[in-house]
Amino acid sequence: MSLSQTAFLLATLTAGGGTMGYIRTGSIPSVAAGCTVGALYALGGYRIQQKQQYGVELALLASVVLAGSSIPRAIKTQKTLPIGLSLLAGFGLWTFGTAMSEGKNKVL
Secondary structure, three states: OOHHHHHHHHHHHHHHHHHHHHHHHOOHHHHHHHHHHHHHHHHHHHHHHOOOOOHHHHHHHHHHHHHHHHHHHHHHHOOHHHHHHHHHHHHHHHHHHHHHHOOOOOOO
16 A cells, blocks of 8 residues: 555544544534544645655654544543554554655655
8 A cells, every 4th residue: 555545544534533423422623633634644645646745744743643632542541442543643653654764755
């Protein structure tokens, strides 16, 4: 799976998850956070796909934001949703962090 496809997948999962959180509980913070993080992933994926600068960095930023909000909740509550979000964030951190360290963020 390419970096752009990974970013688009994470965008779909986070935005979809935020929307589902709103539908199930009426939580406006869930939809706002999910769609914001999803938009960062989507923009990063688009920029990676178009070989523009800062695509990998945007996707990595989305992962940092997601990790920063979900990991403390996962540790505190031990609930399934924050743990799942933490796993998504960890996957994004690993994928886009590795891409940055290998220099795949350079525009060709």
